[in-house]
Amino acid sequence: MAPTDDTAQITSEAATPAGTAPPAQPPAGAEQGRGAGMPRWLPRAMVLALALVACFQLGSWAFHQLTGLLINILIAFFLALAVEPAVSWMAARGLRRGLATAIVFLGVIIASAGFITMMGSMLAGQIVDMVEDFPDYLDKVIRWINQTFDTDLSRVEVQDSLVHSDWLRKYVQNSASGVLDVSAQVLGGLFQLLTILLFSFYFAADGPRLRRALCSVLPPAKQAEVLRAWEIAVNKTGGYLYSRGLMALISGIAHYILLQILEVPYAPALAVWVGLVSQFIPTIGTYLAGALPMLIAFTVDPWYAVWVLGFVVIYQQFENYVLQPKLTAKSVDIHPAVAFGSVVAGTALLGAVGALIAIPAVATLQAFLGAYVKRYDVTDDPRVHGHRRRGDTPLLTRLRRALTPPGREG
Known part of the structure; x- marks a missing residue:
């Protein structure tokens, strides 16, 4: 017979010793409350989330602090790729x-030092000429002011007012205080240059060892892909540098001949300036390169500046449509629009450094991805070349026929 509630109560009372209180029964919802508490995995998940956030913040801070070093390493890597063909050629000969x-x-380094020396001598000569001719310029300005505004100024009065003016004294004080800042910037630039040269030297000298170390952690199939990408990068970057160097040489010689004919001073330095700046500064290099010889030619004769401008424009067209396609067809074969877009994107990402390395980087990426793109033969259709097929009715004719009422055609 199943026990009833009264029987269960009597049994529990009998099991309890005499003189002792029965044990307190837990509340009905106690077991449910204990089961509905904090899960055991939640504290560990919170600690893990906090650790991940801390690692992310630490990594972001470290990346921000090392951005300059990473950019220098990137420049050094592309510089090492550029000199890799010459180094390999010498190494292959013992x-x-x-x-x-x-x-x-x-x-x-010798070529760069020579270029800087030539430009420095030209700049110093121009500054000396300006200082020597400054009294004559000042006399001309004072004479024009006296004739135009009916004044009676003299050069001595103007010089005294300039020497004893407050703004000149403040300018000299600010310039003196800014010498330390300029010196610090120069030292920082030299340190960055030394860093780039050291890394690029190690990358170029230990190129085979670096490739072996990289391939040693990859399976054989991936090793072939890495080596192929490395070879493409070397060919594209080196080809870009050497083709640009050849075009810079041709451009410098052409502009040197013009400047010598016009008897413009500092013709060799200006020719080197035009050749290097126009070729190695993308997009705006041509305009920067042509501005300086135009300015120097203007000091000789204003018409000479016009001649220089015309020659720069004509030579640029010759270079774009005749010279550049032949020299860069195999080394850096990318569309001009793609090159311009890559320069803009590189400038937005890395500034001037991105503008310099954008074209070889995009050419390398294009050549590497081109092996994975399946291409097909193009059908012999006139529309591919921008021509209509025979028998096709022009759009205007079809519209005219559609709008003409029946019976009036012809």
Whole structure:
């Protein structure tokens, strides 16, 4: 027989010793409350989430602090890719790779130092000429002011007012205080240049070792892809540099001949300036390169500046449509619109550095991805070349026929 409630109560009372209170029964919802408490995994999940946030903040801070170093390493890597063909050529002929890299970099440093020396001498000469001719310029300005505004100024009065003016004294004080800032910037720039040269030297000298170390952690199939990408990057970057160097040489010679004919001073330095700036500064390099010789030619004769401007424009067209396609067809074969877009994107991402490395980087990416794009033969259709097929009715004729009432056609 099943026990009833009264029987269960009597049994529990009998099981309790005499003189002791029966044990308190837990509340009905206690077990449910204990089961509905905080899960065991929640504290660990919160700690893990906080750790991830802390790691992200630390990584973001470290990346922000190391941005300058990473950009320098990127520049050094592309510079090493650019000199890789010359270094490999010397190494293939028995020269040690480290010595070959040192010879190439020594040549680059000597060429850069020569260019800076030439431009510095030209700038110093122009400054000296301006200082020597300043009294004559001042006399002409004072004479024009006296004739135009009926005044009686003299050069001595103007010089005294300038020397004893407050703004000149403040300008000299600010310039003196800014010398330290300029010196710090110069030292910082030299340190960055040294960093780039050291990294690029190591990348170029230890290129095979670096490739072996990279391939040692990859499966054989991935190793072939990495080596192919590396080879494409070397070919495109080196080809871009050498083709630009050749075009800079041709441009410099052409502009040197013009400046010599016009008897413009500092013709060699100006020719080197035009050649390098017009080729290695994308998009706006041509305008920057042509502005300086135009300015110097204007000091000789204003018409000479017009001649220089016309020659720069004509030579630019010759270079764009005749010279550049032949020299860069195999090295950097990208569309001009793609090149311009890559320069804009590189400038937005990395500034001037991005503008310099954008074209070889895009050319490398295009050549690498081109192997994975399946291409087909194009049908021999006139519309591919922008022509209509025979028998096609022009759109205006069809519209005219559609709008003409029946019976009036013809």
